Amino acid sequence: MNRISKMVLRMYVPAVVITLGGLATAEAVTRTERVLVGIPPQRLASLSFLLAILLGTGWALHSSWRLYRWARGRELRCACGGMMSRLRYNRQRQKYRKCLACGGKSLEGAHCAGG
Incomplete structure (x- = not known):
């Protein structure tokens, strides 16, 4: 797997994990069969899965937008040509x-290398 493929994979995996986590949560809520806060479990499960789908789609759209900007040369680039992440702080x-x-x-x- 080349560097660019790893970069794309690193950007889209969180969207997939969010969506699968929503599916697992919806399945767990459905199997409990307990009414929480006056909301039936089936409705709560569908709402949690809908929220996960919306969050995952939002994440994927943001990643697509950053990749588009990177391809156009509008994102910071590493010396290898890859896209740089958000600003972070180390221990110092x-x-x-x-x-x-x-x-x-x-x-x-x-x-x-870019800017």
Whole structure:
């Protein structure tokens, strides 16, 4: 698997996990057969799965938007050509970004290949 494929996989896996987690939650709520807060379990299960689908779709759309911007050269790039993550802080409270393709880290303010 090449670096770009890993980057795309890292961006879309959370959307799939959110959706599958919603499905598991809906199944668990349905099997409990207990009325919670006056809402029947079937309705609560369908609402939880709907929420998970909406969150997963939102995450996938955001990832698609970032990939579109990256392909157009509007996102920060690593030296390997991969997209940089959001701004993070390490234990020394230094700002850094992580490459979604190769996994390398670069301190904020350090030279990036793109911009």
